Amino acid sequence: TISVDAERAGPRIDPAMYGLFFEDINRAADGGLYAELVQNRSFEYLPVDNRAYTGLTSWTAVSTAGGSGTVAAVNDDARMNERNRTYLKVTLTNADAGTYGVLNSGYNTGIPLEAGKSYDFSVWARTDAAGGTPLTITLRNQAGTTSYAPPVQLTVHGDTWRKYTGTFQATGTTDAARLAVEAAGSGTLRLDMVSLFPRDTFKGRPNGLRKDLAEKIAALRPGFLRFPGGCIVNTGSMYGYDAASGYQRARAYQWKDTIGPVEERATNANFWGYNQSYGLGYYEYLQFSEDIGAKPVPVVPALVTGCGQNRAVDDDALLQRHIQDALDLIEFANGPVTSTWGAERAAMGHPEPFGVDRIQVGNEENLPDAFMARFLRFRDAIKAKYPDITVISNSGPDDAGTTFDRAWELNRANGVEMVDEHYYNDPSWFLQNNKRYDSYDRSGAKVWLGEYASWDNKLANALAEGAYMTGLERNADVVTMASYAPLLANIDYVQWKPDMIWFDNDQSWGSANYEVQKLFMTNVGDEVVPSTATGAVRTAQPVTGAVGLSTWRTAARYDDVVVTSADGAQLFGDDFSNGADQWTPLAGRGAWSVVDGAYVQSDTTAENTMVAAGDEGWHDYDLSVKATKLSG
Numbered sequence: 001t002i003s004v005d006a007e008r009a010g011p012r013i014d015p016a017m018y019g020l021f022f023e024d025i026n027r028a029a030d031g032g033l034y035a036e037l038v039q040n041r042s043f044e045y046l047p048v049d050n051r052a053y054t055g056l057t058s059w060t061a062v063s064t065a066g067g068s069g070t071v072a073a074v075n076d077d078a079r080m081n082e083r084n085r086t087y088l089k090v091t092l093t094n095a096d097a098g099t100y101g102v103l104n105s106g107y108n109t110g111i112p113l114e115a116g117k118s119y120d121f122s123v124w125a126r127t128d129a130a131g132g133t134p135l136t137i138t139l140r141n142q143a144g145t146t147s148y149a150p151p152v153q154l155t156v157h158g159d160t161w162r163k164y165t166g167t168f169q170a171t172g173t174t175d176a177a178r179l180a181v182e183a184a185g186s187g188t189l190r191l192d193m194v195s196l197f198p199r200d201t202f203k204g205r206p207n208g209l210r211k212d213l214a215e216k217i218a219a220l221r222p223g224f225l226r227f228p229g230g231c232i233v234n235t236g237s238m239y240g241y242d243a244a245s246g247y248q249r250a251r252a253y254q255w256k257d258t259i260g261p262v263e264e265r266a267t268n269a270n271f272w273g274y275n276q277s278y279g280l281g282y283y284e285y286l287q288f289s290e291d292i293g294a295k296p297v298p299v300v301p302a303l304v305t306g307c308g309q310n311r312a313v314d315d316d317a318l319l320q321r322h323i324q325d326a327l328d329l330i331e332f333a334n335g336p337v338t339s340t341w342g343a344e345r346a347a348m349g350h351p352e353p354f355g356v357d358r359i360q361v362g363n364e365e366n367l368p369d370a371f372m373a374r375f376l377r378f379r380d381a382i383k384a385k386y387p388d389i390t391v392i393s394n395s396g397p398d399d400a401g402t403t404f405d406r407a408w409e410l411n412r413a414n415g416v417e418m419v420d421e422h423y424y425n426d427p428s429w430f431l432q433n434n435k436r437y438d439s440y441d442r443s444g445a446k447v448w449l450g451e452y453a454s455w456d457n458k459l460a461n462a463l464a465e466g467a468y469m470t471g472l473e474r475n476a477d478v479v480t481m482a483s484y485a486p487l488l489a490n491i492d493y494v495q496w497k498p499d500m501i502w503f504d505n506d507q508s509w510g511s512a513n514y515e516v517q518k519l520f521m522t523n524v525g526d527e528v529v530p531s532t533a534t535g536a537v538r539t540a541q542p543v544t545g546a547v548g549l550s551t552w553r554t555a556a557r558y559d560d561v562v563v564t565s566a567d568g569a570q571l572f573g574d575d576f577s578n579g580a581d582q583w584t585p586l587a588g589r590g591a592w593s594v595v596d597g598a599y600v601q602s603d604t605t606a607e608n609t610m611v612a613a614g615d616e617g618w619h620d621y622d623l624s625v626k627a628t629k630l631s632g
């Protein structure tokens with residue numbers, strides 16, 4: 001029985017309460033939301049951790065009969081830009097009619113094309129060949145036996161950098177094309193920023209976003225968009241130091257690297273272990289927020305390395321620079337066109353302010369005291385210049401309660417306006433913690449649940465999250481913003497799951513969790529109507545003991561593991577994309593499944609045995625599982 005008290009006023013619900021968290025994780029941006037089809041277009045890729053990226057990653061040399069030459073990714077004085085430093089040097093030694101050049105493999109399976117659609121090609125080039133260097137650009141299969149569009153022909157003239165453009169009209173449909181750029185003649189040809197965009201981007205914007213993904217995001221009608229992360233924001237170790245030039249780049253996300261003409265933007269060997277182009281940068285994030293009617297919420301690094309790195313950067317000059325960057329960011333978003341950074345925004349095509357009214361400093365900081373010391377410096381500076389901007393802090397990761405508790409203590413003691421909480425947990429946790437915010441301090445900081453998800457994309461997870469969201473909404477006077485995380489996953493590069501929207505090169509699909517988010521986002525109420533419910537309540541009752549079922553099998557040490565019951569139904573699995581170290585402590589993570597009404601959790605001992613064996617063949621294992629059966 002549900003009793004509704006229509007006379008008593010409940011909390012108002014902010015129309016922007018339910019929003020989105022976009023992070024470039026799972027290759028969500030390049031090869032995903034950002035519509036660029038050429039991978040490593042400016043030859044900047046650097047190795048990241050143990051991944052051997054180079055300036056020639058995704059490029060191979062190609063030639064026709066009589067064609068010859070050499071290619072190298074070069075960082076020297078002939079470069080086009082200071083921040084985007086490497087280019088492709090092509091030394092041509094073609095005989096007669098031969099051509100020589102490079103082939104780009106695109107992302108994942110290749111370049112997706114649709115017959116009848118237009119694709120805009122561009123390249124920056126220079127040549128020392130006196131009569132110029134003729135280029136033939138084609139869209140073809142790997143072997144060169146199939147063409148997907150009539151070629152584009154250009155001639156490069158002069159030994160200074162110039163932009164050349166052309167348009168392809170696709171005659172074939174594929175998700176695995178290659179882009180070939182081949183040159184005739186001899187001499188030294190230099191290429192940079194080789195680009196191919198579908199003409200048909202979201203809202204037709206140049207340097208735009210992939211339409212199907214952006215439309216799925218827009219269909220949520222999100223109240224806000226948090227960007228660009230997540231751990232990707234945090235200051236990581238310095239990376240990519242080039243002893244010869246003294247040039248170095250930080251893995252932290254710095255917004256000034258991401259604006260202006262794309263060929264002048266830095267790239268970054270990022271926190272998540274791959275290179276990002278920053279073609280989807282701060283201007284594009286702000287524009288996208290506006291296009292989908294979402295309040296933009298930028299996150300800036302606080303010089304404390306959260307996300308498990310536990311390091312505070314003690315460099316006052318650097319901290320001061322980051323604080324100034326945050327002030328400049330607000331000016332870039334909101335300032336008049338007569339201001340320095342407002343003029344930059346206007347030059348990019350948006351003289352009107354974007355209306356940023358809140359900014360987050362730091363993400364999941366593990367060192368609450370070190371973080372708060374830095375946060376207060378940011379807040380003081382921002383409030384002095386922009387008193388109306390809400391400066392959002394965070395509560396650190398919820399590991400064993402300790403960091404979380406200390407962070408909250410400091411947030412409360414310092415009168416912080418809004419605190420960003422994050423947690424990922426089992427669906428049962430979400431069901432059991434619906435009342436989490438019923439007892440939160442009403443006079444203190446507002447809560448932004450900036451990241452949450454239950455560990456899978458199954459219907460049971462989506463329902464658990466939906467149930468939990470009723471608890472958020474009931475406490476809308478405390479929890480003023482909430483965003484599921486992460487938003488996007490490229491199925492060919494999954495490093496974190498679950499995720500809300502999945503995609504490959506030419507298709508995308510929302511999860512069950514997406515549908516729940518959509519239900520809430522597109523039906524935001526005005527205020528909570530106080531109500532109570534009475535009746536039989538289903539409770540979880542632990543059942544212990546072995547459940548005799550299962551074969552489990554592994555295709556490769558770091559590849560898919562699925563556990564199946566005797567009748568062949570998949571119970572749970574993991575693709576090990578995070579490595580074996582992620583598996584052991586994560587019993588239940590990505591591993592929950594509902595089978596005949598029971599939640600089944602993996603036995604970590606058995607998993608360890610399998611991982612330690614490093615087995616790459618198919619084997620049967622006896623599996624014992626613990627089950628918690630829901631009564632009723």
Ligand code: AHR
Pocket residue numbers: 023025229230231232307363364422451485486496
């Ligand atoms: O959403 C994925 C990651 O989870 C985020 O980058 C980080 O903030 C959290 O730990």
